[in-house]
Amino acid sequence: MELHLYNTRHRKKELFEPLDPQCLSMYVCGPTVYNRVHIGNARPAVVFDTLFRVLKSLYPKVIYARNITDIDDKIITAANESGESIESISERFAQAYFADMDDLHNQTPTIQPYATQHIEQMISMVQRLVDKGHAYAVDEGAEGQGHVLFAVQSMSDYGELSNRSLEDMLAGARVEVASYKKYAGDFVLWKPSADDEPGWESPWGRGRPGWHLECSAMIETHLGETIDIHGGGRDLVFPHHENEVAQSQCAHDGKLFVRYWMHNGYINIDGEKMSKSLGNFKMVRDLLDHYAGETLRFALLSAQYRSELSFSVDLLDQAKAALDTLYGALKQLETIEAVMPKSPAALLDQPAYQALLDDLNTPVAIRELHGLAKSMVQASGQQQAELKGQLLACAELLGLLQQSPSAWFQQAISDDAMSVEQIESLMAARQQAKLDKDYAGADDIRAQLLAAGVVLEDSREGTTWRRE
Numbered sequence: 001m002e003l004h005l006y007n008t009r010h011r012k013k014e015l016f017e018p019l020d021p022q023c024l025s026m027y028v029c030g031p032t033v034y035n036r037v038h039i040g041n042a043r044p045a046v047v048f049d050t051l052f053r054v055l056k057s058l059y060p061k062v063i064y065a066r067n068i069t070d071i072d073d074k075i076i077t078a079a080n081e082s083g084e085s086i087e088s089i090s091e092r093f094a095q096a097y098f099a100d101m102d103d104l105h106n107q108t109p110t111i112q113p114y115a116t117q118h119i120e121q122m123i124s125m126v127q128r129l130v131d132k133g134h135a136y137a138v139d140e141g142a143e144g145q146g147h148v149l150f151a152v153q154s155m156s157d158y159g160e161l162s163n164r165s166l167e168d169m170l171a172g173a174r175v176e177v178a179s180y181k182k183y184a185g186d187f188v189l190w191k192p193s194a195d196d197e198p199g200w201e202s203p204w205g206r207g208r209p210g211w212h213l214e215c216s217a218m219i220e221t222h223l224g225e226t227i228d229i230h231g232g233g234r235d236l237v238f239p240h241h242e243n244e245v246a247q248s249q250c251a252h253d254g255k256l257f258v259r260y261w262m263h264n265g266y267i268n269i270d271g272e273k274m275s276k277s278l279g280n281f282k283m284v285r286d287l288l289d290h291y292a293g294e295t296l297r298f299a300l301l302s303a304q305y306r307s308e309l310s311f312s313v314d315l316l317d318q319a320k321a322a323l324d325t326l327y328g329a330l331k332q333l334e335t336i337e338a339v340m341p342k343s344p345a346a347l348l349d350q351p352a353y354q355a356l357l358d359d360l361n362t363p364v365a366i367r368e369l370h371g372l373a374k375s376m377v378q379a380s381g382q383q384q385a386e387l388k389g390q391l392l393a394c395a396e397l398l399g400l401l402q403q404s405p406s407a408w409f410q411q412a413i414s415d416d417a418m419s420v421e422q423i424e425s426l427m428a429a430r431q432q433a434k435l436d437k438d439y440a441g442a443d444d445i446r447a448q449l450l451a452a453g454v455v456l457e458d459s460r461e462g463t464t465w466r467r468e
């Protein structure tokens with residue numbers, strides 16, 4: 001069983017070999033909690049959750065950490081604008097993020113560290129970088145006093161991850177120029193806080209950490225000096241991940257920080273079409289008001305994670321239709337108990353599994369699920385039960401098809417959808433009308449349900465319902 005992953009560090013697909021096969025470590029940069037997350041934040045969460053599932057199918061223990069950035073200038077600005085406290089804003093939006101991620105059928109990471117709970121470790125890392133000559137504090141009395149900066153020229157291979165030279169970096173607009181920097185490319189490790197800003201006492205005065213420092217300190221604390229996999233969106237390669245490498249490797253005397261760097265591609269939103277029908281289309285929560293979480297997840301996995309994903313209403317509708325097909329196949333076999341594969345090794349022949357082992361090729365894996373569902377419906381007896389088990393086991397690696405077909409077809413998406421109680425009471429009334437030979441009345445009720453998006457399906461066994 002071989003897993004191949006594309007490693008940004010070497011810009012090629014490589015055989016994945018963990019440092020310790022008994023215990024793997026994976027870190028993914030989480031959200032800055034100052035508002036609800038948009039669909040762009042959902043993609044890495046779903047992609048790396050899928051990888052987490054695949055890794056767990058191959059190795060006995062995987063520690064997956066995804067952080068919460070709860071100290072950042074964006075949060076301070078949001079607090080100043082609303083009057084709500086920083087703690088209240090960050091906790092409220094951290095909880096909202098957890099709820100959104102649950103609704104996308106993501107498993108809870110092993111650890112979800114908060115930046116503000118690691119200030120001591122951050123100060124310790126800054127001190128070590130200063131002691132080793134990789135960072136400097138701005139002189140007392142000078143402009144910019146209280147800042148500690150990382151000296152990028154102190155590291156010979158700075159820029160290796162993003163494949164940029166120092167000149168390229170300086171030409172980029174994202175490097176903040178400040179007079180107190182010895183070199184324009186130097187970045188902030190620690191900065192002073194004004195009296196009305198949150199801050200912690202440090203050897204350089206009262207202040208707060210720079211964003212990049214947070215991840216390096218949390219990784220060191222929870223996962224150690226060298227980790228197997230570090231993930232995030234492509235937009236984080238520079239400067240965020242480049243600076244994480246600089247901090248961690250220089251604090252650890254050059255020891256390798258990350259063995260496999262993985263980055264998901266951008267989401268391209270078909271703005272006009274999306275906004276026309278969904279209003280504020282970018283927020284995960286707004287999308288969840290119109291589509292099931294599993295539909296969103298399916299749409300996010302419909303492209304290979306490194307490629308750009310064009311997100312549109314059409315894509316979501318296609319995802320829903322595909323799930324209707326897959327759940328429809330499972331519904332036909334609802335009474336047949338699945339024979340689950342005994343171990344992941346028993347899945348090895350499955351093309352869907354093989355596709356996932358090939359740098360998480362989710363579109364191919366999804367196509368194979370459809371093929372498997374088709375074979376399952378056409379099969380009979382024991383083979384049908386086994387195919388059902390294989391389908392469910394492969395789909396689980398993608399976080400799909402884990403609810404009952406009835407639950408899928410009966411879930412209410414919008415708040416104004418008819419409740420299950422209302423539907424069942426109308427169905428009982430229709431049944432009574434039929435017994436009373438009031439067929440026009442029974443038809444009226446069917447039409448009333450249909451207008452509310454509820455479809456009745458009569459069969460010899462009785463009447464069932466599903467939402468459109």
Ligand SMILES: [Zn+2]
Nearest residue numbers: 029215240244
């Ligand atoms: Zn990070």
